[in-house]
Amino acid sequence: METCSVLIVGGGPAGSTCARRLRDAGVDVIVLDKAVFPRDKVCAGWITPAIVQSLQLDPVDYATSRVWQPFTQFKTGMIGRPPTLTDYGSPVSFGIRRCEFDAYLLNRCGARLQLGEAFQSMEADAEGWVVNGRYHAQLVIGAGGHFCPVARQLSPRPETGDDPVVLAQEVEFLLPEHQRANCPVSGTCPELYFCPDLAGYGWIVRKGDYLNIGLGREGERNLATQLEAFLTDLRQRSRLTVEIPQAFKGHAYHLRRHAPSLKLPPRVLLIGDAWGLAYPQSGEGIRPAIESGWLAAEVIATARGDYNQPLAQRLEEQCISRFGHGSRPATRTGHWIAPLRQWAASQLMKTRWFHRRVLLDRWFLHTQQPAL
Numbered sequence: 001m002e003t004c005s006v007l008i009v010g011g012g013p014a015g016s017t018c019a020r021r022l023r024d025a026g027v028d029v030i031v032l033d034k035a036v037f038p039r040d041k042v043c044a045g046w047i048t049p050a051i052v053q054s055l056q057l058d059p060v061d062y063a064t065s066r067v068w069q070p071f072t073q074f075k076t077g078m079i080g081r082p083p084t085l086t087d088y089g090s091p092v093s094f095g096i097r098r099c100e101f102d103a104y105l106l107n108r109c110g111a112r113l114q115l116g117e118a119f120q121s122m123e124a125d126a127e128g129w130v131v132n133g134r135y136h137a138q139l140v141i142g143a144g145g146h147f148c149p150v151a152r153q154l155s156p157r158p159e160t161g162d163d164p165v166v167l168a169q170e171v172e173f174l175l176p177e178h179q180r181a182n183c184p185v186s187g188t189c190p191e192l193y194f195c196p197d198l199a200g201y202g203w204i205v206r207k208g209d210y211l212n213i214g215l216g217r218e219g220e221r222n223l224a225t226q227l228e229a230f231l232t233d234l235r236q237r238s239r240l241t242v243e244i245p246q247a248f249k250g251h252a253y254h255l256r257r258h259a260p261s262l263k264l265p266p267r268v269l270l271i272g273d274a275w276g277l278a279y280p281q282s283g284e285g286i287r288p289a290i291e292s293g294w295l296a297a298e299v300i301a302t303a304r305g306d307y308n309q310p311l312a313q314r315l316e317e318q319c320i321s322r323f324g325h326g327s328r329p330a331t332r333t334g335h336w337i338a339p340l341r342q343w344a345a346s347q348l349m350k351t352r353w354f355h356r357r358v359l360l361d362r363w364f365l366h367t368q369q370p371a372l
Contacts, residue, residue, distance in 0.1 A: 003136045004030040004112070006300065007129070009119045009150050010143030011037060014272030014289035016105040017055070018141060021297035023110035030135060031111045034118035041098035042170050042249045043286075044203055044212055046071060046190070048093050050371035051287050054294065055105070059094070062104065069095030069207040073189035074364075076355050078196060078346065079233050084355045085189075092365055095190070095207035097172070119149040128267055128307070139267045139307045141296060143289075146253040148274035154265055166200070166283050167223050169248040170214025179242050180209055191239065192364075195226065198345050202230040204239055213240070214248070216283055223250075253278050253285060267307050269315055271296050277323055281363035291372050292319055322372075 006022055008015045011033035019029045046069075052059065062068055070091035077083030106113065114135075122131045128138040142150030146165075175183055183206065185191060190205040200217030213234075215227045227248065234240035254276030264270065271277075272289035279288065295318045303309050348354040361367045 001130070001134055001136050002030070004028045005137065005305070006030075006139045006141060007032060007131055007135055007137035008111070008141045008143050009033070009131075010145065010148065010272075010274070011035070011106045011113070011115065012041075012102055012143060012145065012272065012289065013105055013286055014274075014293040015141070015143035016102070016109045016293070017290045018143065018271060018293035018297045019111040020105075020109040021294055022300060025297065025301040027301065029109075029111040030114055030137070031106065031109070032114045032117060032119060032131065032135070034116065036116045037106050038099040038103035040249075041102060042168070042172070042214075042251050043098040044170065044190075044205055044214060045098050045101070045172075045207065046093045046095045046205070047101075047286055048365055049091075050366065050369070051290060052094070053371040054290060066100040066104065067095065067097045067208045067210060069187050071095060071188055071190055073186070074355075074360055075189055075191040076359055077193055078349055079193045079202065079230055080196070083191065083193065084352055086352070086356045086360055092367075093190075095187070095205060097207065097210060119144070122150070122153065124265065124267075138305075139269070139300065139311070142268070142270045142274045143272055143293065145273040146251070146276075148270065150268065151270055151274050154268060165252050165254060166216050166218050166278070167250065167252050168214055168216030168283070169223055169227050169250045170212060170216075171244055171246060171248045172210055172212040173245050175206075175209050175211055175242065182241070183211070184239055184241060185211065193230065193233070194349070195230075196346075198342050200226070202227075202234075204234060211242070213244070253283070264312050267311075269296050269300075269312055271315075275319070277319065279323075279363070279366070284364070287366065288323055291322060294372050295319060295322065 005028045008019055008031045011031050015031055019031050022029050059068060071093040072091055073087045075083040075085055120132050122129045129140045130136050142148045185204055185206045187206045192201055192203050194201040202215035205212045215230045217226060253273045271292040273285050277288035277292055278285040296315050299311050299314045303311060
């Protein structure tokens with residue numbers, strides 16, 4: 001049986017960041033993932049300077065053989081209305097392809113990698129956990145995203161029709177060479193368009209020679225219809241002028257404000273989307289994933305091998321301090337509240353101040369929060 005101190009299930013940004021910091025602290029780590037990297041990952045895909053700093057990325061080295069698209073502007077608005085252009089004058093974010101980004105982080109983390117093997121089972125013993133009947137770990141970390149198998153086995157979420165999950169569909173494809181010069185979407189300027197009811201937004205983002213298009217909505221049961229309406233709007237305003245060569249792919253995740261309360265057994269932690277840490281306004285999960293992996297590694301390293309300590313409680317305290325509280329009780333505030341909020345937000349969307357200082361700086365770029 002193969003042994004380790006910590007076994008991480010999931011090799012995405014949360015798992016690889018946690019693994020790297022644990023290896024730096026001298027902890028023996030195995031990363032288990034059902035995929036073989038690089039693997040396809042649906043995501044609009046951009047990171048902020050705070051992420052670059054936290055990961056200690058060398059942009060010159062990274063961009064040598066990977067997409068690294070500086071964003072200096074944003075177009076934001078409502079679907080069907082003219083957008084507002086916000087020009088920062090210098091890069092405030094960087095477009096990446098998740099298939100490249102995730103593989104880069106995983107390959108440099110220094111952990112032992114067990115790829116192409118799905119998580120199947122874990123059983124407790126006196127000193128930790130036996131995973132898949134052949135790995136023994138003193139501590140297991142679930143980093144497998146919204147459908148993390150560790151979370152589902154040990155603390156399953158209730159399946160209810162009111163489960164507040166964000167559903168998204170998107171596609172990323174290489175622009176035909178003869179159409180790249182005439183593509184109306186600038187590589188330096190992502191475009192974000194909010195749905196009229198403000199329950200979600202669509203985007204069209206160019207990253208080098210790749211185009212990424214998608215739409216996400218909270219609690220949406222008819223996403224395909226909403227997506228088609230968004231694509232029609234993009235075509236009518238001449239933002240989408242090429243044929244989409246492949247099918248859209250879907251994914252789901254919990255927002256931080258709806259993160260479920262999960263009671264975990266000893267010697268188990270959850271990080272990233274497995275714990276529902278995506279930012280509530282933008283739905284972005286990359287930075288919370290990376291930072292929660294970083295925080296988990298710090299909690300584990302300070303335990304100095306004594307994993308019987310209340311590590312999950314300490315990590316939860318750290319994440320609440322960093323990201324705010326998660327789950328909130330449902331309340332009935334009257335049918336007039338939602339239309340009032342929508343009206344107020346639609347009025348604010350008419351002002352340049354709101355687009356830059358709130359929508360972009362606070363909700364999407366999180367400039368108010370320094371890097372860990």
